[in-house]
Amino acid sequence: MELETLLQQLEDLQKKMYAYGTASSSLYLDAVTTAPSDTSEGRGIAMSILAGEEHKLFASKETDELLKALEARKAELNPVAARQVTMLRRSYDQLSRIPAQEYMEYVALTNEAGDVWHKAKEASDFAMFEPVLEKLVAFNRKFAGYYDSTKAPYDALLNEYERGMDMEKLDAFFGMLRSRLTPLIKEIGAAKQIDDSFLYAHYPVEKQRIFSDYLMQVMGLDRAHSTIAQTEHPFTLEFNSKDVRITTHYYEDNLASSMYSVIHEGGHALYGLGVDPAFDYTCLQDGTSMGIHESQSRFYENMIGRSLPFIRAVFPKMQELFPEQLKAVTAEDFYRAVNKAQPSLIRTEADELTYSLHVMVRYEIEKQLIGGTLAVHDVPKVWNELYQEYLGVQVPDDKNGCLQDSHWSGGSFGYFPSYALGSAYAAQMLRNMEKDADIWSDVEKGDLHSVTNWLREHVHRFGQLLEAGEIVERACGGFDPSVYVDYLEKKYRALYHL
Amino acid sequence: MELETLLQQLEDLQKKMYAYGTASSSLYLDAVTTAPSDTSEGRGIAMSILAGEEHKLFASKETDELLKALEARKAELNPVAARQVTMLRRSYDQLSRIPAQEYMEYVALTNEAGDVWHKAKEASDFAMFEPVLEKLVAFNRKFAGYYDSTKAPYDALLNEYERGMDMEKLDAFFGMLRSRLTPLIKEIGAAKQIDDSFLYAHYPVEKQRIFSDYLMQVMGLDRAHSTIAQTEHPFTLEFNSKDVRITTHYYEDNLASSMYSVIHEGGHALYGLGVDPAFDYTCLQDGTSMGIHESQSRFYENMIGRSLPFIRAVFPKMQELFPEQLKAVTAEDFYRAVNKAQPSLIRTEADELTYSLHVMVRYEIEKQLIGGTLAVHDVPKVWNELYQEYLGVQVPDDKNGCLQDSHWSGGSFGYFPSYALGSAYAAQMLRNMEKDADIWSDVEKGDLHSVTNWLREHVHRFGQLLEAGEIVERACGGFDPSVYVDYLEKKYRALYHL
Numbered sequence: 004m005e006l007e008t009l010l011q012q013l014e015d016l017q018k019k020m021y022a023y024g025t026a027s028s029s030l031y032l033d034a035v036t037t038a039p040s041d042t043s044e045g046r047g048i049a050m051s052i053l054a055g056e057e058h059k060l061f062a063s064k065e066t067d068e069l070l071k072a073l074e075a076r077k078a079e080l081n082p083v084a085a086r087q088v089t090m091l092r093r094s095y096d097q098l099s100r101i102p103a104q105e106y107m108e109y110v111a112l113t114n115e116a117g118d119v120w121h122k123a124k125e126a127s128d129f130a131m132f133e134p135v136l137e138k139l140v141a142f143n144r145k146f147a148g149y150y151d152s153t154k155a156p157y158d159a160l161l162n163e164y165e166r167g168m169d170m171e172k173l174d175a176f177f178g179m180l181r182s183r184l185t186p187l188i189k190e191i192g193a194a195k196q197i198d199d200s201f202l203y204a205h206y207p208v209e210k211q212r213i214f215s216d217y218l219m220q221v222m223g224l225d226r227a228h229s230t231i232a233q234t235e236h237p238f239t240l241e242f243n244s245k246d247v248r249i250t251t252h253y254y255e256d257n258l259a260s261s262m263y264s265v266i267h268e269g270g271h272a273l274y275g276l277g278v279d280p281a282f283d284y285t286c287l288q289d290g291t292s293m294g295i296h297e298s299q300s301r302f303y304e305n306m307i308g309r310s311l312p313f314i315r316a317v318f319p320k321m322q323e324l325f326p327e328q329l330k331a332v333t334a335e336d337f338y339r340a341v342n343k344a345q346p347s348l349i350r351t352e353a354d355e356l357t358y359s360l361h362v363m364v365r366y367e368i369e370k371q372l373i374g375g376t377l378a379v380h381d382v383p384k385v386w387n388e389l390y391q392e393y394l395g396v397q398v399p400d401d402k403n404g405c406l407q408d409s410h411w412s413g414g415s416f417g418y419f420p421s422y423a424l425g426s427a428y429a430a431q432m433l434r435n436m437e438k439d440a441d442i443w444s445d446v447e448k449g450d451l452h453s454v455t456n457w458l459r460e461h462v463h464r465f466g467q468l469l470e471a472g473e474i475v476e477r478a479c480g481g482f483d484p485s486v487y488v489d490y491l492e493k494k495y496r497a498l499y500h501l
Numbered sequence: 502m503e504l505e506t507l508l509q510q511l512e513d514l515q516k517k518m519y520a521y522g523t524a525s526s527s528l529y530l531d532a533v534t535t536a537p538s539d540t541s542e543g544r545g546i547a548m549s550i551l552a553g554e555e556h557k558l559f560a561s562k563e564t565d566e567l568l569k570a571l572e573a574r575k576a577e578l579n580p581v582a583a584r585q586v587t588m589l590r591r592s593y594d595q596l597s598r599i600p601a602q603e604y605m606e607y608v609a610l611t612n613e614a615g616d617v618w619h620k621a622k623e624a625s626d627f628a629m630f631e632p633v634l635e636k637l638v639a640f641n642r643k644f645a646g647y648y649d650s651t652k653a654p655y656d657a658l659l660n661e662y663e664r665g666m667d668m669e670k671l672d673a674f675f676g677m678l679r680s681r682l683t684p685l686i687k688e689i690g691a692a693k694q695i696d697d698s699f700l701y702a703h704y705p706v707e708k709q710r711i712f713s714d715y716l717m718q719v720m721g722l723d724r725a726h727s728t729i730a731q732t733e734h735p736f737t738l739e740f741n742s743k744d745v746r747i748t749t750h751y752y753e754d755n756l757a758s759s760m761y762s763v764i765h766e767g768g769h770a771l772y773g774l775g776v777d778p779a780f781d782y783t784c785l786q787d788g789t790s791m792g793i794h795e796s797q798s799r800f801y802e803n804m805i806g807r808s809l810p811f812i813r814a815v816f817p818k819m820q821e822l823f824p825e826q827l828k829a830v831t832a833e834d835f836y837r838a839v840n841k842a843q844p845s846l847i848r849t850e851a852d853e854l855t856y857s858l859h860v861m862v863r864y865e866i867e868k869q870l871i872g873g874t875l876a877v878h879d880v881p882k883v884w885n886e887l888y889q890e891y892l893g894v895q896v897p898d899d900k901n902g903c904l905q906d907s908h909w910s911g912g913s914f915g916y917f918p919s920y921a922l923g924s925a926y927a928a929q930m931l932r933n934m935e936k937d938a939d940i941w942s943d944v945e946k947g948d949l950h951s952v953t954n955w956l957r958e959h960v961h962r963f964g965q966l967l968e969a970g971e972i973v974e975r976a977c978g979g980f981d982p983s984v985y986v987d988y989l990e991k992k993y994r995a996l997y998h999l
Contacts, residue, residue: 019554022546022550026524026547026551029527030523030527032531036535037534037730037746039726040724041743042740042743042744045741045781046740048782049520227538228537229537245539245542245543246537246543246544248535283543284546
């Protein structure tokens with residue numbers, strides 16, 4: 004067959020998968036933003052049929068044959084098509100190794116598990132979730148073998164979220180975090196604590212909405228290609244490089260919560276909007292890994308959003324919107340308040356310093372669960388022990404403990420480390436960016452162009468053309484977590500006058 | 502093959518079509534409610550691929566074989582399955598008669614035509630739309646032959662929107678409307694006109710939104726299964742009998758516009774929510790025809806919403822929300838104002854009395870266009886002449902004339918009569934309903950249960966199980982447009998003291 008014909012078929016296949024993905028995303032977005040409350044049945048039927056059709060389309064003999072034909076002529080392919088073939092082959096092989104029956108059972112299980120987890124969390128009763136978690140762990144141990152039978156099961160799963168990452172690297176990474184951050188956290192515990200009480204005054208949602216719009220504008224999130232909505236949990240949805248949505252959740256008694264959700268999700272959104280439009284409607288159009296995605300969200304949230312120059316830039320707008328609440332507050336006070344470090348129970352509410360320790364608890368548990376050295380039944384016990392050990396806090400119940408996150412109910416094991424990796428990458432990117440451009444004088448003026456342009460150049464535009472490791476090489480100069488710890492130490496020693 | 506297996510395949514096929522329909526609807530809803538402004542490219546690609554996949558699935562040899570196998574055993578089928586087979590066969594035969602190439606060209610043409618129409622309307626320049634309309638008319642003349650070559654082309658198209666309807670019946674219908682309504686409209690023109698100026702005071706959107714919520718509550722539109730959103734043009738979207746959405750458009754200087762949009766769309770929504778849930782995810786889950794659908798929306802909008810008892814019921818809430826604007830107004834004043842009859846240019850803003858004459862203009866033009874006796878080029882001329890003749894108004898430009906409606910740009914020829922038919926059916930339903938129940942004492946209390954229950958019993962629950970004609974038989978006792986004209990005469994003679 005003509006190469007041109009094969010390439011056309013390659014494009015068509017990817018466009019179809021994009022179409023199915025877009026349909027599912029749209030139904031999901033509707034579900035969590037505007038759908039009437041009692042309408043999940045009909046949507047569930049549609050979504051599972053569409054997923055089935057997509058699966059049938061992709062996991063077909065035709066796909067295999069197309070990929071084989073292109074692989075045979077790999078030398079003639081341009082790098083973009085070559086990369087597409089590589090990625091599709093990887094997905095194809097994985098999917099085709101999972102027996103169809105197992106795959107269907109697993110999809111049904113994760114659908115059910117979300118509900119079960121939700122109810123168990125409400126009842127704060129791990130025992131309710133335990134049988135489902137047993138099954139989820141068993142499936143993932145099996146799937147790990149399908150993904151890569153040459154690796155330890157947890158390494159195979161980690162590799163799905165961050166290609167090239169494994170327990171050896173993560174043990175070293177978390178080991179360093181633990182050994183250097185734990186003493187610092189203790190020191191801070193003994194130091195004079197920062198007053199952040201004004202963050203918890205009454206902040207009307209209406210005004211917070213205006214503030215969100217303002218933050219999007221500062222971040223350069225063009226409203227012709229992005230929107231913001233309100234959902235229970237903030238998230239970002241990327242349809243393509245010209246259509247990205249973010250969501251936030253407003254609390255009337257907490258200004259910082261939505262503010263940093265918007266900046267965090269805005270970071271994901273800028274990544275999505277920055278991908279080369281030539282990759283739209285192909286398998287290269289998304290961010291390359293969870294770790295790199297989190298590096299972008301956490302870069303904007305922490306390195307920029309929780310920096311003094313940025314707060315100086317946006318503080319006048321805050322005082323305009325909340326004159327009473329911030330009457331006696333300076334930009335410096337605000338900066339200190341949103342950087343207050345204090346060990347706590349809930350990951351999503353943790354400060355920048357203690358955040359990685361929350362992730363580490365989940366990493367240790369996943370490693371043992373998938374490794375087969377921890378029984379599901381013992382998860383709460385180990386969870387509570389690790390929170391005591393790493394963060395020095397007592398977990399009062401499952402709701403504020405091992406049931407707080409939804410990830411496991413969705414079958415995600417190996418995802419959590421991405422959060423910590425993203426923060427570490429972000430710190431390295433910041434150091435390199437500072438070498439290339441005088442970003443802080445721009446940021447202080449509320450101008451993020453030099454920041455975003457640097458990230459676009461080194462990270463965004465590649466989409467999935469490059470692997471996570473190649474991005475880390477290009478943007479960070481290789482993975483070196485000591486940069487992250489140095490960054491945290493410097494920032495927090497100054498904040499607490501240590 | 503076992504009958505059970507065939508029936509399972511029948512169910513699966515319909516569920517898949519439901520899934521594709523749901524995906525398209527969700528993407529459409531997103532587009533007109535929340536999507537960023539400049540994102541149509543990616544959505545368009547996804548939608549056209551999904552439409553192509555659905556077409557491939559349905560217009561396949563497998564579908565034909567399944568239907569043949571079921572047709573061979575029709576005697577063994579229950580009435581629901583038998584009706585499904587009949588309906589799917591009809592759609593299949595139609596689709597399979599259209600050559601695939603023509604079908605694709607037509608889909609592309611209607612996609613393009615929407616944009617062209619939009620721009621032509623903005624520029625108020627029919628010449629811009631003319632070449633596209635030429636092609637649309639030509640396609641529809643050809644399609645009419647595919648639909649039913651034994652009928653005149655326009656009859657074949659009419660039959661698509663209202664099975665059993667044809668030019669002979671419509672000529673008689675519109676002839677009666679014209680001969681009896683035109684003199685009445687003239688008499689009203691000479692009578693003392695109603696003051697409706699207070700409807701055009703300043704009505705803040707925030708308050709109008711609260712009023713919409715209240716109206717949905719009065720109509721019994723359960724928020725677990727329905728929502729309201731804001732769009733350029735109001736519409737109703739039915740996902741299934743448990744999930745229906747309506748939209749409205751707010752004008753700050755017009756209270757009645759959104760009020761009657763909500764009640765009109767609410768009527769469509771109640772129809773969708775009232776279909777037997779056993780028909781969900783099958784080809785029977787929607788309303789049975791455009792005429793019957795409009796009978797429901799226009800029943801609630803006019804027969805109920807523009808009745809004095811209903812206005813008495815909701816007026817206290819209006820006065821609570823708009824105390825200043827309605828200070829000097831009584832429920833009776835309001836009733837008279839929203840029933841003010843005055844020939845005008847725009848169909849969607851027409852009053853209940855003159856509305857059908859707007860439809861008649863379109864009917865006459867479509868009849869001649871599809872019949873081949875009117876050149877597309879002459880549409881504006883004939884349009885303007887007919888408006889002068891039927892309504893006595895002078896059309897100043899194409900924007901307020903033949904470019905005002907989007908229907909033709911979507912390829913809909915034969916749809917317009919449904920609006921007038923719906924009104925006529927609604928009047929007959931009202932007369933029969935009044936015989937069965939004392940609805941007005943309930944309506945005056947703001948209780949629409951007896952109204953909705955009657956419609957549910959006689960119309961809603963059947964979905965597409967019955968043809969439009971059967972519903973008309975059951976709910977109206979056969980089609981008799983004199984009931985509609987009697988209703989209008991009685992109402993408007995009283996209103997204008999004639």
